[in-house]
Amino acid sequence: MKGAPRGPARLVGRRYARRAPGEPRAVGYLYVLPALALYGALLIFPFGQSVWLSLLHWDGLTAATWAGGDNYHDLLTDPELRAPFAHALVLLVFYSALPVTIGLLLAALLSRARVRGMTFFRTVLFLPQVLALVVVGVTWRSILAPDGLLNDTLEAVGLAALTRPWLGDYDWALPAVGIVGTWVGTGLCMVLFLAGAQRIPRELYEAARLDGAGPIREFLAVTLPGLRPQIAVALTLTIVAGLRNFDLIYITTSGGPGNATSVPAYEVYHRAFETNQVGSAAAIGVTLTLLIFVLTVGISRLVEGRRT
Template sequence: MARSAATPYLFILPAFLVYGAFALYPLGRAAQFSLFEWKGFGASTFVGLGNYVELAGDADFRAAIANALLLIVFYAVIPLVVGLVLAAVLRRGQVRGMGFFRTVIFLPQVIALVVVAVAWRQIYSPNGLLNDALRAVGLDVLTRGWLGDPGTALAAVGFIGTWVEMGLVMLLMLSGMSRIPGELFEAARLDGAGAVREFFAITLPAVRGEITVALVLTIIAALKTFDLIYMTTSGGPGNTTTVPSFEVYFRAFELREVGSASAVAIVLTALIFVINVGVSRIGERAS
């Protein structure tokens, strides 16, 4: 039986319809709303690109973008470095109980972020575990309300992101390293290569694909983070921890500025797309 050229597209049509209904259509509606001034009910006023022009001069929005970009360091860069090192050590050392260790490290990924946020909020509180530990070792001068201090709030939230994403990155790296032929490591050791040279000459080039995937996933997580911010700081103190996704919620449901909130959402979507396309292109060229 001859196969039509349209057959492959018919197989992916159901998935595309679901994707279109739950992703592309809402995105299109958000883009439409961003062109109006609307409170979420009643009449709306067409303002064209007015909402986007206002965002360009909005200090809170600029602060949210800057905070989101800084969170990429905590969500993506630090977990990538730590995950690579941990995976390389575990791969080289053949640690016993590897399955249990992987489960423990990956556990934050399967716990609801709301639960994670509540737990860490208690740890960071003035009478929480972190301050108790500092007092126990005589570092009382360092104790503070970590989430209420403008100088430490964003870093404190970012560290939670590091803790959550580190396990995912490590497992991706271990998966890539497990495909490296053992003969390569044996040959390198016979040539006198140490652990560091072995890592940069063999391990790192072999996991470039996994590095690209890890960066894409963690950067998306950093830019769209909402749960942690909402449950730990609600964007405060001031605007020191506000991020674009929180701005969408705040403008839409607190200020009743649905058009402005939709414009923030569209800008955030474009930012995520541009950054991750860039990361993917760099990864493809490197491999």
């Protein structure tokens, strides 16, 4: 080309073009650098410290000794350490599966029917999301107490045989806490699904009705596929909330009776601050973090794969 530099001048020009200040890529890195530094200081560095502590035997006071993989080996072989993870998986049914299912049903009903006071219903169902979990825990602890509102109601309707100390019963304590989680998460899922349903083109519903689709077929063929992104978001939020659940357990049962309601997040607190097993607590925390990461990435990949 005429006028293009040749030889050394052309080489120098290329190098200058690569290293020129103000290049879009370099400027982009400068823009995100403060956020990356903050993210690293507040998240990556503490997580690295937790990984290091999980490789030690340490009571938090005296000198630590090297443990290697002993804490993780105990996590796999000790039934007392495996139980909190089993309880967390059970709670995922109440914290994630039920809220998503109920939220889908409520969104389908409310989006089809013209209900007076729609804003009121949405507000009431979403209200648990704006309450602090400490307030929720204290309220439900009084409701589920032996002399609480639930047992009083059962006695009033002639079902006294069903009364029990819900949070003190080995068989019912975990489901009782799970029901509280369902109550908290349902409103969030419903609002997400209602917002998503409003973005589904009305023409799809009209076409389904012209083809003779009833309400159930319409829901399965139109509403459910259209809500796939919102379902992924709801699953991610509820699964993370269920696995990192600490507030409700601490306020309502403190892991009891025995360890019937102990979950990983509570076990981290219990071992680190009550029994001085900091290394074991760090191993539980690292394992819980990796479990949450794997599940959330899996949900995202599944949704992206369905889209393609």
